Amino acid sequence: MVIVNSKNSINNYLKDALDISDEIISNRRYLHQNPELSFVEYNTSQYIQGKLSAMGIPFTVMASTGVIAHIGTGLRCVALRADIDALPIHEETGLEFSSKFDGVMHACGHDAHTAMLLGAAKLLKRQENELGGVIKLIFQPGEEKAPGGANILIKEGVLANPTPEVIFGQHVYPGNPIGECSFVSGSMMASADELYWTIKGKSCHAAQPHQGTDPILVAAELISHLQSIITKMRNPLSPGVLAITSIHAGNVTNIVPDSVEIMGTLRSFDDEWRHLALSEIERRSLLVAELHGATCEFKPLIGYPPLVNNNKAVEFARKTAESLFGTKKVTDFEPKMWGEDFAFYAQQIPACFWVMGVRPLDIDSMPGLHNDKFTPDEDAFAYGTALLASVAINWLNNPNPF
Numbered sequence: 231m232v233i234v235n236s237k238n239s240i241n242n243y244l245k246d247a248l249d250i251s252d253e254i255i256s257n258r259r260y261l262h263q264n265p266e267l268s269f270v271e272y273n274t275s276q277y278i279q280g281k282l283s284a285m286g287i288p289f290t291v292m293a294s295t296g297v298i299a300h301i302g303t304g305l306r307c308v309a310l311r312a313d314i315d316a317l318p319i320h321e322e323t324g325l326e327f328s329s330k331f332d333g334v335m336h337a338c339g340h341d342a343h344t345a346m347l348l349g350a351a352k353l354l355k356r357q358e359n360e361l362g363g364v365i366k367l368i369f370q371p372g373e374e375k376a377p378g379g380a381n382i383l384i385k386e387g388v389l390a391n392p393t394p395e396v397i398f399g400q401h402v403y404p405g406n407p408i409g410e411c412s413f414v415s416g417s418m419m420a421s422a423d424e425l426y427w428t429i430k431g432k433s434c435h436a437a438q439p440h441q442g443t444d445p446i447l448v449a450a451e452l453i454s455h456l457q458s459i460i461t462k463m464r465n466p467l468s469p470g471v472l473a474i475t476s477i478h479a480g481n482v483t484n485i486v487p488d489s490v491e492i493m494g495t496l497r498s499f500d501d502e503w504r505h506l507a508l509s510e511i512e513r514r515s516l517l518v519a520e521l522h523g524a525t526c527e528f529k530p531l532i533g534y535p536p537l538v539n540n541n542k543a544v545e546f547a548r549k550t551a552e553s554l555f556g557t558k559k560v561t562d563f564e565p566k567m568w569g570e571d572f573a574f575y576a577q578q579i580p581a582c583f584w585v586m587g588v589r590p591l592d593i594d595s596m597p598g599l600h601n602d603k604f605t606p607d608e609d610a611f612a613y614g615t616a617l618l619a620s621v622a623i624n625w626l627n628n629p630n631p632f
């Protein structure tokens with residue numbers, strides 16, 4: 231076990247988490263070996279329920295596979311969230327506890343998130359009688375797949391009875407060494423919408439173009455034109471991405487095909503601009519197609535909103551992390567254009583999402599999230615467990631955290 235900080239800066243929660251490291255790691259290995267895709271995490275859900283029952287922690291099931299547990303009583307409430315789903319990726323880590331299921335892998339570290347929240351549950355349960363309120367533990371399904379498990383749980387009332395004053399969540403992060411956590415106030419991650427177009431023209435022989443309507447020409451013009459939405463309709467101080475990532479049409483040299491399929495993604499930190507951009511993409515797509523006598527069907531799959539952290543909640547969690555790990559292990563996070571469905575909670579109540587370093591101390595880089603060789607260092611999990619437990623306890627012990 232690697233201890234990153236000097237003994238003086240480690241308070242009891244980190245020591246307590248390090249003491250139960252073997253259990254956290256064993257839970258994570260089981261989950262890693264038995265990954266399940268979004269919204270079908272039935273075995274994972276059962277496993278979590280079994281562990282909670284063994285600890286004497288009551289829970290309810292929501293959205294079929296989500297598990298919502300409560301520790302403590304009282305009027306005040308804090309929520310902690312972990313996502314539990316895996317990805318459709320074939321694992322290539324070579325670990326002895328690699329996925330048992332071909333084509334399914336915990337490549338985003340949600341196995342670690344779940345194991346760390348179970349670890350935090352153990353530490354919190356021990357202190358149940360001294361808590362100044364209720365800690366709601368949300369084991370959430372379907373983070374990786376639209377419409378997002380968070381979205382569904384909120385509709386089913388996860389933020390009611392009681393309503394948390396604040397919610398905290400974390401993501402393992404290969405960009406930081408073990409035990410280094412990073413925070414950012416305000417915008418942290420982007421909205422992420424999937425874009426799908428079908429352009430229909432009229433097939434003809436390439437030597438007789440006047441007898442058809444060329445959808446490839448329409449697609450070429452459309453793709454170039456759409457970039458003007460990013461360059462001319464967006465405040466340049468607000469980040470935005472419009473990427474075309476797939477285009478399919480035709481299969482021979484002498485026939486103009488009758489249709490083109492295009493895919494792409496739109497990402498932004500500005501929810502208002504995002505919706506304006508989506509309607510403008512549709513309007514311009516139809517116009518460009520019409521100009522050529524073709525038709526265009528634009529079908530966006532609306533994804534997650536931008537993730538915006540509450541400044542006070544961030545400040546609180548950051549100070550807690552500094553007192554746990556020392557100031558050198560707490561750094562600034564550079565916002566990313568990734569998507570994360572924790573954003574749905576942040577739309578409803580004050581929220582703070584942070585990243586927890588899982589890179590081994592002796593290397594400078596490691597395979598990233600969603601990579602088939604992603605292997606977080608297990609020594610990091612005690613840090614994530616300690617921070618979850620202590621931020622919740624500190625919040626409830628503080629009569630006026632805002």
Ligand SMILES: [Zn+2]
Nearest residue numbers: 338374599600
């Ligand atoms: Zn992911």
Ligand SMILES: [Zn+2]
Nearest residue numbers: 338340373401
């Ligand atoms: Zn993830």
